[in-house]
Amino acid sequence: MNRREALKSLAALGLGTAAGRAAAASGTAASSRPVRITLPSAGSAGSVWRPLIDQNHFDQGLDLHWVTADPGSMQVQLTAGSLDVGVFGAVGLATLASKGSDIVLFGPALNNHGRWLVKANSPYRTPRDLIGKAIASTAETSETWQQALIAAHLDGLDLHKDFKVIHGSPTANLALFQRGDVEAIVTLEPTASRLVGQGAREIARVADIWKHATGERNSPPLVGLAASRRWLDANRDTAQRIVTMFVEVNRFVHQHPQSLTQIATQIGLKSDETAAAALLPQRLADAYATTWDAETFATIDRQIDTAASIGILARKPDRKIYTQLS
Structure with a gap:
């Protein structure tokens, strides 16, 4: 290969000219x-x-x-x-x-992994059983609440009118639920698994409500x-x-x-929350x-x-x- 052919080959690789070297350097910088x-x-x-x-x-x-x-x-x-x-x-x-x-x-x-939870000794088996009762959930502008609202609407429930809803931070909602100030909580994982590990009972999943109402196979x-x-x-x-x-x-x-x-x-999760940790594989993977x-x-x-x-x-x-x- 003569010098001219070598330069052509280097140029084709972007290495034989200042422009080529600049382009190569630019590509490296972009990738890093x-x-x-x-x-x-x-x-x-x-x-x-x-x-x-x-x-x-x-x-x-x-x-x-x-x-x-x-x-x-x-x-x-x-x-x-x-x-x-x-x-x-x-x-x-x-x-x-x-x-x-x-x-x-x-x-x-993430797929929707919102859960409806009640206390272990609660008489309620479905969200519809809670009509007229107090429930806690995240802020009205949160995706957690808005998608719960949408799924329930498609399934014939109006969460604004049918329930007494208290909106707050996850920590505040957890306290309300544990004190018994609300009958149910709508929350996400892994908080839901933490509560189930402590004895709470899950009565519905927002994704399942959505699928039942729409006929879709997959979680939204x-x-x-x-x-x-x-x-x-x-x-x-x-x-x-x-x-x-x-x-x-x-x-x-x-x-x-x-x-x-x-x-x-x-x-x-805390190191001593072994019950909740053991629940994660079966409860959280679909999220x-x-x-x-x-x-x-x-x-x-x-x-x-x-x-x-x-x-x-x-x-x-x-x-x-x-x-x-x-």
Whole structure:
């Protein structure tokens, strides 16, 4: 090979010219750029992600920077760029989209894992038995409550009119339930397993209410991976690798549900809560979503349509709040 041919070969590889070297350096920098991703709080189902990703090297070579975030500030963080990837539910995001937000869902995260619980000696067997009684749940703007409201509506119950609802923080709700100030609590995992481990009785799952009312086979999404459209447009390859990472870690939970018991203390259970830890594999594995397809999108659309019909949303967003990367 003569010198001219060698230079052509190097140029074809992006190495023989200053421009080629700059492009290669740019590609390396892009692939190693930190991804600021939401760090779910201990005591939430999402808190399993970081330990399982770290232990099993599901990070796809990404430089993950876990950032503490909460639903109330996540929109600001994503819009401002202090957070690249968060999680959002369909109803909450549809509310923001109607106000001009450019945040979009782009991959699976968690299925709905809301539970209705009563005391062990309670006479109530179904949510319908609790009509007229006091129940506790999270804030009215939380996805947990809004999706419980939607599922119940489709099944013929109006949670606003049929129950005396006390909205509060998970800690406050837990205290109300344990004191007997409310007859039931609507909460998420792993708090639900913690209560069952202490003797509480589960009478319904929000996902099952949804499936019974709609005829759908799969649990509806609670939250999906979310980012601003601006960030997605500039980082589509990185975003796809993040989707792959979450599908892999969530699928791992399905295949190895016992791993949840092994990291129970890392996700908020105390070391002596062995009964609750033992329940996690059978109760929590279904919460981890692995699909992001037309069926998922149809469910999201149905959630938004129902939310609009019962007044949770003032109006439906003008655009789809989700996208398919590939």
